[in-house]
Amino acid sequence: MTCDEAGLLLHALIDGELDAGHAREVEAHAASCARCAGQLDAQRELRQALHAAPLRHVAPASLRKRIDNVLPPPVAATSRRALLKGFAMGSLASAAVASIAIVVLRRDDDGRILGDAVSAHLRSLQADHLTDVLSSDRHTVKPWFNGRLDLAPPVVDLTAQGFRLIGGRLDFIDGKPVAALVYRRRVHVINLFVAQGLGSQPATPRLDVVKGFNLLRWGAQGLDYVAVSDLNRDELEEFANKFAAAARAG
Amino acid sequence: MVSAREDDSKARRFRAAALPYLDDVYTLARYLLRNPADAEDATQECYLRAFRHFDSFRGGPIKPWLLAILRNVCRAEYARRGALAGQGEDLDAAEHCTHGLWADDAATPEATALGQLDADSVQQLIAGLPAPFREALVLREMNDLSYREIAEIAGVPVGTVMSRLARARGLLRAAWIAKEKEP
Numbered sequence: 001m002t003c004d005e006a007g008l009l010l011h012a013l014i015d016g017e018l019d020a021g022h023a024r025e026v027e028a029h030a031a032s033c034a035r036c037a038g039q040l041d042a043q044r045e046l047r048q049a050l051h052a053a054p055l056r057h058v059a060p061a062s063l064r065k066r067i068d069n070v071l072p073p074p075v076a077a078t079s080r081r082a083l084l085k086g087f088a089m090g091s092l093a094s095a096a097v098a099s100i101a102i103v104v105l106r107r108d109d110d111g112r113i114l115g116d117a118v119s120a121h122l123r124s125l126q127a128d129h130l131t132d133v134l135s136s137d138r139h140t141v142k143p144w145f146n147g148r149l150d151l152a153p154p155v156v157d158l159t160a161q162g163f164r165l166i167g168g169r170l171d172f173i174d175g176k177p178v179a180a181l182v183y184r185r186r187v188h189v190i191n192l193f194v195a196q197g198l199g200s201q202p203a204t205p206r207l208d209v210v211k212g213f214n215l216l217r218w219g220a221q222g223l224d225y226v227a228v229s230d231l232n233r234d235e236l237e238e239f240a241n242k243f244a245a246a247a248r249a250g
Numbered sequence: 251m252v253s254a255r256e257d258d259s260k261a262r263r264f265r266a267a268a269l270p271y272l273d274d275v276y277t278l279a280r281y282l283l284r285n286p287a288d289a290e291d292a293t294q295e296c297y298l299r300a301f302r303h304f305d306s307f308r309g310g311p312i313k314p315w316l317l318a319i320l321r322n323v324c325r326a327e328y329a330r331r332g333a334l335a336g337q338g339e340d341l342d343a344a345e346h347c348t349h350g351l352w353a354d355d356a357a358t359p360e361a362t363a364l365g366q367l368d369a370d371s372v373q374q375l376i377a378g379l380p381a382p383f384r385e386a387l388v389l390r391e392m393n394d395l396s397y398r399e400i401a402e403i404a405g406v407p408v409g410t411v412m413s414r415l416a417r418a419r420g421l422l423r424a425a426w427i428a429k430e431k432e433p
Contacts, residue, residue, distance in 0.1 A: 059276035
């Protein structure tokens with residue numbers, strides 16, 4: 001080992017960044033080279049002197065308060081418990097209830113939209129929260145959204161295809177008000193969210209699975225659709241295709 | 251509101267994870283910007299940016315991630331100052347500094363023992379180091395980061411971190427001894 005190499009590596013040595021083999025080499029070199037031994041001692045001394053002095057700064061209390069004020073406030077723990085209790089009293093299996101405590105989202109806009117959709121779906125399953133307008137008549141459901149949203153969601157009757165219209169309500173996805181159309185297949189609830197500006201959506205329905213729920217997303221005629229259900233994938237796809245075809249037919 | 255509830259959860263997780271490192275972030279800001287008011291602004295901006303991008307945080311230690319954001323905030327501040335003054339410092343350019351106390355550290359005798367300096371004086375000496383060396387030294391000695399973490403923050407190889415640290419310590423030691431000799 002040359003003095004140049006040792007002069008550099010001794011820093012890694014005192015920083016604890018060298019593996020045992022290289023550490024032995026540097027120490028062996030220093031043992032036989034007075035100049036490098038002096039360097040090593042000098043740097044150890046500097047390190048000690050630096051650590052002896054209070055060189056770190058402490059953030060002023062006013063700064064801490066400023067940051068505290070500009071960050072969104074945290075939710076109170078009690079209200080979260082109350083929320084979970086609300087879910088537990090609904091018809092959900094306890095496993096699903098436990099899983100909502102952990103907000104696991106994909107870390108991008110898509111993930112947030114899908115996560116919001118699943119959360120809205122879960123919340124809709126609480127008692128008396130499924131629909132704001134309860135009707136199997138699309139001529140009742142569709143006009144209900146007038147004046148409540150700046151879009152007119154297509155509402156189609158799919159009873160003949162095995163998907164019964166239950167009603168509709170207002171909900172929120174990605175901070176935007178959206179129309180939620182509620183359909184039912186046997187015991188399975190399907191929430192179909194209709195929105196604008198959720199980002200580019202594929203023309204053919206794309207499947208995602210979030211927290212065990214199937215989600216299908218597609219875009220058509222300038223509107224974005226997200227269908228969420230615990231229904232199996234094939235039947236949810238059937239629903240999406242039939243809805244899209246009926247909506248196209250107008 | 252669903253989105254509000256998830257924002258609440260995010261805020262809670264972010265606060266619990268990031269706020270304990272406020273002193274670390276502020277310390278680096280003080281050494282990089284060398285001005286308490288600018289350091290406070292940069293620290294606040296760092297936390298706002300970090301919160302906005304918290305969804306993209308991939309886990310692992312959060313301190314290096316926060317310090318990397320702080321460094322970007324400081325670079326923007328450097329650029330602003332550079333535009334104002336017509337000259338600026340560059341965190342990425344390890345220029346040589348040869349004026350005043352910063353004579354060649356190779357001339358410093360190894361045998362000379364370091365005397366006592368008060369913290370203010372040492373902080374001033376560190377503040378006088380060229381930016382890339384100062385940054386490496388502070389990340390190592392004050393923020394206690396590993397070479398690899400420093401390398402990722404500074405965007406340089408680990409070997410460069412080691413040589414910058416060596417240079418920083420050499421310069422600092424020479425300046426320390428020079429300072430002691432001041433009347």
